[in-house]
Amino acid sequence: MHWYLATGDSYRTIAFSYRVGHATVAVIVREVAGAIWTALVEETMPVPQTEDWRAIAAGFQDRWNFPNCVGAIDGKHVVIQAPANSGSLYFNYKSTHSLVLLAVVDAQYLFRVVDVGGFGRSSDSGSLRNSAFGESLRDGSLQLPRDTVIPEAERLGLLPHVFVGDEAFPLLDNMLRPFPGRHLTRKKRIFNYRLSRARLVVECAFGILSSQWRMFRRVITTSPEVTELCVKATCVLHNFLRRKTIGRTSRTPIAVHG
Template identity: 45%
Template sequence: MNSTTFGELLALVTPYIQKKDTILREAISPKQRLFATLRYLASGLTFEGLKFETAIAAQTLGHIIIETCEAIIKVLKKYLKLPQSENEWRNEAEAFARKWNFPHCLGAIDGKHVKIFKPPGTGSYYFNYKHSFSIVLMGIVNANYEFLMVDVGANGRVSDGGVFSNTAFCKKLVEKDLCIPEPENLTSTNIKLPYVFVGDDAFPLMENLMKPFSKKTLSNEEMIYNYRVSRSRRIIENAFGILASRFRILLNEINLCPEKAVIIVLTCCHLHNFLRHYKVESYYQGGIDVENINSGEVANADWRADPTLLQLQALRGRNTTTVAKQIRAQFCNYFNTVGAVPWQNKIFQQ
């Protein structure tokens, strides 16, 4: 974060974190409080480790950082929100089609486990499939690597399909309560298809949620479809990768109660969008995969060489509606006919 962006953020949070001096001691300034919080999030240092950099007692840091995180979430809430109208959703879809060649796509969805210390008296409640304790971060990212929605706090023990189905977003998606436009013709065609999100095998195939074909033997057409979905999903892989590489606290076991860990994760997501909005180049530098459409090769982002967040498990034995399968088949046909891109057949040469 550069000094200009730090100053912008400081001006926003100061009214919520400024304290008065007392007769006994001078209050810790908003600038010190914000610096300590950002350093904690970015470095992954413990409160004990951070006290030497900030000259603030570890116990005091524990109070300051949570309070400042709550203020950050409050003042940055406008940077992380779902579209509120059909036209806003269409704008997201147009950006997706323009940048990622996937029409009627509203965003990419994925989830990650964030490790925490085992909370006292919780048994195996937060125990995940990789034998660690965690809470789940579920997110949707738009074509510009910005989070449209995050849902944080499901316990790591819940099956990954259960995590998604229990989110407020999923319930609204099923109940058609998100202001998503009705199915429309794809541009310059008479092919009517719904607006959709794209996910991987951790998510169910739904009318408004497309995922790859997962059977062992795939036709060439299905392989092309899978490539187009995977290409579109790369944005959320990169968003999570950047998030974890810039906010190293997410790669450690967070030694806080689950409720405070949720605040930490939400703060990181809001800061991610804030920095994206202000186009802070150092934040994204080296953080995005680059595809050479002439050769079909992908140059991996720097974060892929580092530790990253734990992926959700693939769903097994999930019933899928006939309508959802038909919609996927229509997208598959589109990507292999009028919606084909010149470089997609290069996947067969790799």
Template identity: 60%
Template sequence: MKDLKEDPEKFRAYFRLSPELFSQLLIKVTPKIEKIHTNMREPISPEERLAICLRFLATGDSFATIGFNYRVGNSTTGKIVAEVTQAIWDVLQPEYMPEPTTDDWVAIARAFEQRWNFPNCIGALDGKHVVLQAPPASGSKFYNYKGSHSIVLLAVVDANYMFTVIDVGGYGRNSDGGILSESPLGKHLKAGTLGIPGDTPLQGAEEKGPMPYVLVADEAFPLQRHIMRPYPGRQLPRVKRCYNYPLITAVSQ
């Protein structure tokens, strides 16, 4: 992705949909973005609405630039981007990012043990700050500890770096742990409604009894029944360093 960011034309080409994919996506979102025809004037077509949204997502151009190219106002462009983005998520989320089932968690844990040597692990959890220009009258909500303004992408990935759960939009000033507690993921974890499998003994340590399945995370997250974080500090005894190594490796990779 680094080369794409350094070459704007290559970046645009990378995200350009083929006519076939555009048509397939258009069929899915049209019922959600099509506007009613009136006697006053013709509404903007679903094709143009989708094109405006994809242009924004692919290039990051301003609403003014995109609106000028499509001959629509700035506020209209912003409204179209918001509506169509939500429609794309609504129609594609059940197909491409469905809520994991208990069987899914078990399969993910099996892959984590095989690839990262960490048993009973159902995902790696972390937050990513996405830098933005502070919205008007937002105060310090988006101002983060790095000295910039951002929203936070909170995500869980499986053993192959694929997203399984995401939460987007946390204020940059909030900690990862605070964002997790207010997110649907955190609330499901607390309520025990995430479909996490029941406790299972670890291979080679059956005498310790059944152990819970966990998400691995860094020090920014609280230690919970289903969240494991590394031991803090640098001068750690060998047994703690041996425990930290596969956990930190799984999170950082």
């Protein structure tokens, strides 16, 4: 299983290396990926509560100088072989077929929320709209902290806690995106710079994920259901390894939960 995630080799190549049938490899990959997700999700990616969101916001304030931010959000296209009879459902704007990994990442590059399985033809905003996270964001059931005053900006009054995303995401009460256009005032350019600086943590997290689990650098030939399980497994393994690394190298403990 680790060989498949770490290299992305085909079932037949792995079967030849270990002298087993490729059907056996297929069963092992599916069952072990599901077992990894089930065993680690509560420990490494539990559902954030109010105090957890508050700790994430403190991390963005301290590390990236962006207040009231409870996560950076973005979508990653996981390239797959076109499933049979799928038409254009998985065909994306990059002219490949893919599943969408929609993720919310904290200031330490940890995945806090993931939604896997969106069709490649969907935009990031469409994937958000169709996800359970997006539904919770719209109906206000995420248990985000109460609106607070930003230090040195008391004149603005109470401001909500927000997720930050790129131009593909909608502007909502709890979602910020950059100001559009090129001819912006100095204040708007500074805001876009600060927002992009905070948002890049999710891009970095995807980069770390792809460098650790090189299945993301190949065309995945398994079924969408198995691919979804494998992507979820790599996300919780990423968190497991990151927390171990942070625990060894950080001088002060990171505010985590679980």
